[in-house]
Amino acid sequence: MTNTSQNLRRLAGAALISTPLLLLGAMLTSPPQDGDSDAAYLASLAKDESLSILSANFFHYYWVAIAIAVPAVLTLLRGDRGRTLTTVGVAATAFGAIQMSGMLFSDWVFAAMPNIAGLDQSVAVFEQINGDPSLNIWLRTGTILGLLMPAVLMAGLARNGVIGWWATPVALLPMIAGPMVGAMVAPAAGSIVGALCCAPLALIGVRLLRRTAPQVTAAEESLALSH
Template sequence: MSDLFSPVAAVRASASIDTTVADRRVPRGLTRFAGAALLAFPALFSAGMVFSPPQTEEGDAGYIASLAADPATSLLSANLLHHSWVALALGVMGLILLVGRRGRVWVSLTAVLVAFGAIQMSGLLLSDWFLVAAGNVLTPDQAVLLNATAKDDSMMPWFLTAQLLGLGGLLALSLGLARAKVVSWWIAPLPLFAFLVPVLNIGVFAAIAFIPLMAPIIVAGVKLMRLR
């Protein structure tokens, strides 16, 4: 009975527990799926922005008019953007597998927040389907009024969580991956510029630039694909 409390018995028990935990490996197919989803995110998002119809007027009226003028292209863009955020939500939790003790809490927390923000962003894209219909069925003033009424104060938590967690969360996640030594520090800040470049109004070049600016996510996705 006393052997159960001896140092040797304790070491053996600890080794047995560690072996059991080590044997609980995530199936390689799941890590590859998560990595592929992360790689799909910037590609789908960039394609969605490429097909986004040009807006000739500022404000809601111009946005609705641009969507309604070319429904097929508008909905293709919306589909690509929607599924880009779905891909991010599906893949981002896999990043936890790349992290050791260093940065584990930060990456785990930000991965959850980014996943939630990505889900919020994907849901917001549904409005494009309604705006395409509104722009073709209603008068311009009615379409703008409909859009403004739908986007009342009750929608603000949805918009804020989508933008802060889906967009801003990517930067926080990248910095966490750098701290965990999954990616290099010099590429960690790049996601910040991914959502500032479109402000420069350089059209399709901004959409294409999104892919290299998501370098931390791409590098992490490749590492997940190679994880054994």
């Protein structure tokens, strides 16, 4: 394996290992809402604009890390078992992560808008934007693929023997378990639980870094030559 390939593996591994910290930062800095209405959402973003933007940065780079790293997961596979499932999971997860990272731009806009145009005007703009069909397709594909397809990816890796089957259900939880625990216990507890649910991604990152060890690289090259 070339040095370039090894460096790409290291980059992907480090990116996936960073995901729990990025998600933890995003959830800890996410501004609390007083209700579920559009007005409450916009008011929460505008109340502390700097904090909202910090949270948006963490969320954005969480998704960027996933998008740039998951293609390298395919280099962990040995044999054909689970390869199709993993490939589908990789492609769909990467696409979903790209969609989700792009959606975060709106946080910069919606955090600033109420303080400039007023809350009522901001709600009107927000509702018009969210009523656009193409934006809804963007949002739904990002949500469905970004949040559900990592489980498909984990299932493929588990079938191939790269990781255990425990990672498949856990991969569904980062954006679900965190808010639930936060609502029932405390926001900080929910943030920690959400970050811990990124363990499968971090584990894959560790696997990628281990594959860059000299002895592993030598074994891979010997195996390739034998075929």
